[in-house]
Each structure stands twice: as structure tokens, then as C-alpha cells.
Amino acid sequence: MASTPLFRRIDVAPAYQKVADAIEREIINGRIKPGEPIGTEQQLVEQFGVNRSTVREGIRVLEEGGLIRRDSSRRLQACLPRYNKLATRLSRALILHEVTFRELFETSMTLEVASVEGAVERATNENISELADNLARSAEVVEKPAALAELDAEFHVLMAKASQNRVLQLAREPAAQLFFPTTEMIVGGVAEGGARLVEAHRHLLDAIRRRDKAAGVLWTRRHLQDWRRGFEKIASLDRSVEHTYMEHAYAARQ
Template sequence: MSGPRFEPVRAVRAYERVVEQIEEAIESGSLCPGERLPSERELMVQFSVSRSTVREALRVLQARGLVRSRPGDPNGAEVLPFTPAALHKSMTTLARVEELSLGELLQFRMVLDSAAMLLAARLRSEEQLAEMAAAVARMKAAAETGHDEFGAADVAFHDAVVRAGGNKLIQICSDVVRSIVLGLISEKIAAAPGREALMRRSIRHHEEVMAAIRAGDGPLAARLSRKTMYDYYAGHVPAGERAALRALLE
């Protein structure tokens, strides 16, 4: 039989419909941060649902970082402003339920880092270059003292680069993805053989990246950054996922 093909429908619970409508109101700007939803009783009337349905919807919205709800508050739940914490929570959940693989997270981080390098090479100030140099100096000192200090200095370098680029969304996403990746494999990196040699090689790469940014060569800085990240992390990624990372090196 010819004609359109239809997909199976999913049964939707009443509270999910409530969540969808409130989310749409927030996303469209009909509800703004700081404003309040109607009271539970008014929501029951507007949605024609029970109190338990309204409360379940509010629990979901609060878990997603969209509202703050206090039981018994007669003023209704407060709409919250967007925060990096909400994005971090969502991406962490995706990673934990294996919707996002380590390879995908690293690939995204390589893309974000490349964009930050391109912007920084064009827009950086002398003060921001000094921040990058100070971070590299801390990395050198930390290579002799411990992995935690080295990691903190590495983060400081990349934070300085992203700030130099001036894009807040790249900054937020980079911070979120980096913390998730490190949370997944930090213990493996700390226990990896040849760790000191890897740190020294990473320092050399960072110096090369900084020199390219100083010279205004964004494409070179981006290529070097992707190579640095691949060298540092690829060994912790399943072999089947490495081809996707290598594609960004070509």
C-alpha cells in the first residue's frame, strides 16, 4: 500500500504536557527570569489537572534548573535565569546515560578549542597574552610537583584563551565539556605511565600555541591545539572512536 508512513505514537503523561507548555513559555520569553508562575491551585484550573500532576511538573522543571519551587508558596514557582550549571547538569546526565560517548565529548571539545584559538589570535590583548604565559609557567612548575596542580594550570591557560576570544557561549560550553571529560578520565590520566613525559610534551605544545596566538596565526594555533588534545587524551578513548578525533587533525 502506497502513501505516507507514520511513526508509532508515544503515550504522554499529563505532567509532561504541563512541562512542555511552561518550557515553551520560558523559551519564547512569555515568562522571564524573576517572574512567577501562577499558584498550584491556579495551574490546576488552567491545565485541568490534579494537584499531584502540577507538583510532578514543577519537580521536573526544578530539576532542569528552570524554576525554583517552594512547597506551599502562595506566590507560585519562580522562573530562574539561565546558568552554566543547568547546561552542565544536562550534559553530565547525557554522558552518564551513555547518550554521549567520551569520543564525542572530546571531539566537541576539540572543535570548541579550535574556535577559541582562532578568535584569540585576532582579538587578544597584551594582558591576556601575559595570563597565558603565566599559566604555562605554572604548568612548568607543576610538572615537578603533581598532576593536580598541572591540571589546574592547564585549565587556567585555556580559560585565558577563551576569555581573549570574547565569546561567552564558547566559554560556558568549553568549561562544561572539559569538566565532564576530566571527571570521566581524571583517575586514568593520573595513573598513566610516562605521565611526566606527557606533561612536558603538553607544555611544549602550549608554548607553540601561545606563540601562534601572539603572532596572530589563528589557523596554526587551532591545528596545534587539536593535536595537543589528541595526543593527551586519545589513549583513553576506545579505539573505535579515535578515527572521529583524527578527522579533526586532517
């Protein structure tokens, strides 16, 4: 057993980290609200009593974490971390861990089903009209794999949004970012692929309109199974989401 400690553990965190932590605390605690300015670098230098280089290193940490950003004039302000940016990091992590498409597929199935269930229960009229708008645009590009794939990804984002569950929105994002870019390859490689995709979306939207959960789940399953069948024609589910594919998705995002 440890004897009662005589001294507190002394803090050896480097200064830039302390700067970052201090600012982070203020934002997390709500003392600095999203959108409010943090102050100039010079002001931070004076407040913390450290060098500007040190302040700048701390700022980089927070900037990368999405807690602060620079507005149009490059001044610092607090902000709400965007799911999307963080999800990109996570997707990258998944790549490096060499996850397989099977893992991606299984998890996406779970999350998309949950997503549609939520949407059926709680979609607002605005959500529905966004989905309808997406569907209309999809129907127009049914023969263009690249455009259709992009709209497909958007459709599923909109459905997650319609679920009114932000935790779910966040949870599905990393997998979706890796999952949906393959849609283009699949739609392009399967006869009637585009038509089947739009058809599935149409039934999904219909299910949401009619508040028919069973139909929503059914068509989500079919939709993803279609993806899976298409995918297995061009690659193995058990291959890892490779670096090569990563480069592809990566270049497209830039």
C-alpha cells in the first residue's frame, strides 16, 4: 500500500500544452461561447506570460482538435467542432488499422438501420423535402456513377439527420466516409445498378413519409445488400480498406 503522499504530483506538462488546456477548459465550460473571439496572439502571450512561439504551438493543437478556428481575417475564435472534420480523422485511423470492408459493411448495416428507424419516427417535413429534393436530383443522374454516388452519400447523411439523433449522426460518419466512396465503382460496374439505387431511395423516402418502420428497415437492408453484392463482384469483403483506395478517396476529397 502507498503511504499518504507528502507532496502533490508535480506537473510536468510542457507550456504549450498548458496553454491549449487552459483555452480548452474555457470553451468546454462555456465561458467562451462558439463564435466568440479568443484574442490575438499578443494578448495570449501577455495573459499566459509565455513566448509567442509557445502560444502558437498551443493554438495549433486546438485548431487541429476543431475547438478553435480562424475567421476570414485570421483572428482566433472558438467554434463547435464539426463532426465531419473529426470523422475524417477517424476514417484515417480506420485505414491505418487496416479494417476490412466486412467490418465496415456490418457496422454500416447496423447504423443505417438505426438511422432509418429514427427517421421514420421523427423526420420533419423539412427533412422529408430535403430527401425528396435529393431523390429528384438522383433520378436525373442515374446514368452518371460519380454524381450518383455523391448524392447517395448525401441521402444517407440526410436520413441520419432526419433521425434527429446527433450521436447517431456522428457515430455513422466515419464508417460512411469509407463506405460510400465505393458506391461509384459498384454502380458503374453493375447493370441497372443506378436504377436499383434510386429505386431503393424512393422506397426509403416513401417509408419515412408513411411512418412505416418495417418498410424502412427492409429497404435499407436491400439497399445495403445490393451494395454488398456489387462489391463482391469487384473485390473481397475481407480485404483491408487499402492504402491505394485511401489515396483514391483522399484525392477526391481535396
